[in-house]
Amino acid sequence: MLNKLIHQQWLLFLNSKKLVISGFLIILLIASVPGIMFSTIDFKADVTFFNPYFIFIALIPSLLIFSSAFVHYRLIDIYILKTRHIIVAQILFQILTITVIYIGSWTIFSIFVEILLGKGPAINREWGSIFFITTYILIATFLLNVINRIFILWFNQKFLAFILTFVLNGLAFSLRLSNKASLIYDFSTISHPMQFISRTLILCGITLICVMILTTIVMRKDLI
Known part of the structure; x- marks a missing residue:
């Protein structure tokens, strides 16, 4: 089952290579911006x-956005394997x-940009x-993607799911700005290893x- 799942996802990846490459290039562009903007100051991780x-x-x-467009599942596998768990596995594997x-x-491209800017020792x-x-x-981003997929399955609307997930993201960010525990953005405020x-x-x-909520929805929802 695992080998078949991996093979299916590899084929999906190849069929969606234009989408994946477009997302890849945008991510690289995003990664380069902070390093270039703050190139004149000393290296500081956050x-x-x-x-x-x-x-x-x-x-x-x-x-x-790219995760929503990329994630797909094959309903025929429910009838082949006689279980909906394969749909959950496909969704989680693709999100991961x-x-x-x-x-x-x-991360890798951010490191590359910083090295080019002479911050290799830092x-x-x-x-x-x-x-x-x-x-x-x-x-944290895996969690947000799972939440986004829960909203997609629940409301059957990708745009609404994106808005709701981004609102949660915004709430977490506002907590970070208030120096409160935000969970998603706590990496930028934690200083003690045990707290991390x-x-x-x-x-x-x-x-x-x-993930358990996602599994419950897939088991009970009419996916046809």
Whole structure:
């Protein structure tokens, strides 16, 4: 089942390569902006690299749009395998794939831009922080994509789902601006390692709950 799932998703990826490449190029453009804009100041992770403003207004909306367009499932597999769990697996696998590709590309290209700007030594010193914050952002964006897919299945409207998810994203960002726990943007305010670990575990727990909600909707909803 797993091999068949991977093979199906690879074929979907090839069929959607124009969409994926377009999203890839836009993500690279977004990644280059903060580094270039703040090239004259010393390297600071939450300004020149993980800039919350660019993540809020550019990275997350782009990721939500391309994820919504990319994610598809095959209803015929329900009849072949006699279970709707395959639909859940397809949705989660596709969301994870597009999130890893785009967040990974964004991070790597951001590093490349910073190195070109002569900030390689600073990148080397902050390598551990960059890795952990990137992981946190990957989980956070995966969560938002799952929430977006829940709204799509519930309302059957991708545009409405995007608006609702972006509103949640905006609420989280406003909490960050107020120096309150925002969950999605806590990577830019956490300074203590144990606090970072606890917030990451909370984020993973909420993501698991949302996956369970997604599974329940798929099991009960008329998908035809």
